[in-house]
Amino acid sequence: MKNDVNRQFRLKTRPTGRIEKSNFDFVDEPIPEPGKGEALIRVLYLSLDPTNRIWMSDMDQYMPPVEIGEVMRGGGIGVVVKSNSARYKEGAYVSGLTGWQDYCIADEGARAMSVLPDGLPVDLPVMLGACGMTGLTAYFGLLELGRPQPGETVLVSAAAGAVGSVVGQIAKIKGCRAVGIVGGPDKCRHIVEDLGFDAAVDYKAKDWREQLAAATPDGIDVNFENVGGEIMEAVMARMNLFSRMPLCGMISGYNTGDPAMRGDFSPILMRRINVRGFIVIDFMEKFAEGTMQLAQWVMEGKLKHRETIVDGLENAPVAVNRLFDGENIGKLVVKL
Ligand SMILES: NC(=O)c1ccc[n+]([C@@H]2O[C@H](COP(=O)([O-])OP(=O)(O)OC[C@H]3O[C@@H](n4cnc5c(N)ncnc54)[C@H](OP(=O)(O)O)[C@@H]3O)[C@@H](O)[C@H]2O)c1
Structure with missing residues (x-):
């Protein structure tokens, strides 16, 4: 991964049928500076989900579609690398809507991310899958x-x-x-x-x-x-x-x-x-309870999990098709 720029996938055209790399512009942008109450997050893992395909389209859906020219929406996990917010300590792991890019900004409002607890008992990709x-x-x-x-x-x-x-x-x-x-x-x-x-x-x-x-x-x-x-x-x-x-x-x-x-x-x-x-x-208010129970089952060996991990942000638009081709077992993630 390059450390001096923020590589981003921006939606260029809406897919008709399968997702193609040509549906995106892959651009280099400067790494953003966090403002007051904000933190800079380096993305470590992206969650690839069937709903990415829905967000790329303009069909009737539960969130606004990704606009043409906008950074592709996607869930992920990252690490806080610079912080001007008491909520985000440098070195902490966070999860939320990172987008398909190397870096994103987390704030304390509309772009807030969840801070993962210290000393997680499971690997980070599990926090996008079985415990995510x-x-x-x-x-x-x-x-x-x-x-x-x-x-x-x-x-x-x-x-x-x-x-x-x-x-x-x-x-x-x-x-x-x-x-x-x-x-x-x-x-x-x-x-x-x-x-x-x-x-x-x-x-x-x-x-x-x-x-x-x-x-x-x-x-x-x-x-x-x-x-x-x-x-x-x-x-x-x-x-x-x-x-x-x-x-x-x-x-x-x-x-x-x-x-x-x-x-x-x-x-x-x-x-x-x-x-x-x-x-x-719809169940957001009960997420903490659900996460605790899922993690406990994982720790007890009652809930087994598997992740299919693809290397490299640059491969996200091709890798997401694995969901539609059945080429994943368990949770599909991209490691940046
Ligand atoms: N409502 C929500 O909040 C919510 C949240 C997350 C996910 N979802 C939905 O849950 C479903 C599973 O999502 P996931 O993230 O867990 O993905 P996933 O099951 O890990 O991956 C998708 C799987 O779907 C199967 N598939 C793909 N095309 C198919 C087809 N035409 N006919 C039959 N099976 C097909 C493939 O398995 P095979 O090899 O077995 O075909 C593929 O591995 C999706 O419909 C997704 O939209 C909903």
Whole structure:
């Protein structure tokens, strides 16, 4: 990494389909000077998330889209290198919206970042994954909206990824049967043998619908939905009376713009399924509680985690496509 400039990815054009490097300008800017009440942060790790693709587009979304010419929005972890604020001590680690760049400014208002505690018991990338935003997404989406009861069947799609891998393991901690849908035999093996899921369904196999039926003999009580499209429709057809469906994501349509569902709402009516969309920030007030619990499970060995780490800020726009190609296991991060 160059230390004398601030390399930044600025959005040049909105992607149509896959994200291309040409959608960005990669520019060198001077390293910013922190003003009063501000701190200069050197970014160490970037979180790559499916929502980056949403932010690049101008579709209806939960935050304003990234403007053309603006630094690409992204979560990350950095270290305080210069500070004019009592909130940020030099050398402390912080997490928040760093953007796709080498340096950012944190303040005490709209651009405030969370200061991570000293002596973290886990490596920094885990604070972006199992103990970070994706872990919290799994935790609150499953427990507050899915409300799994012991003995129930919890199904999660994109089950080998950052959110899904945590959902299945929390389901097991809560005494449920955990079933994951993933692409390919390696991920099937991983979620069952390494993470302790009860069954896996390979949606890339010809007989995936039969696999789904065999893996859910008593139907599905909670569907933690990450994917949308025909996988979601097949799962909904197997959901039980008064079952719950936290709608977390619809990644199958982010590049294509395909609707999550083509029309059959009848399972929602006939089986009174409680479908509830959510964004993790809806639970912001409880983040500290969630983080403590996730960290405790990690320390106790009850919650396993994995990170796929890509080197170099310059690789972010290409690496983010791994999420759409299924080339990540666990949390995808860029190390700067
Ligand atoms: N609501 C919220 O606040 C919130 C927060 C974080 C994430 N999310 C959502 O949660 C979901 C998972 O996010 P994540 O960060 O944990 O990513 P991730 O699961 O680590 O990575 C995405 C995975 O999705 C699978 N996938 C990609 N395209 C697919 C397709 N067309 N059909 C089926 N599977 C596909 C791939 O796994 P395979 O190899 O198995 O295909 C890929 O590895 C996304 O929908 C995301 O938008 C929502």
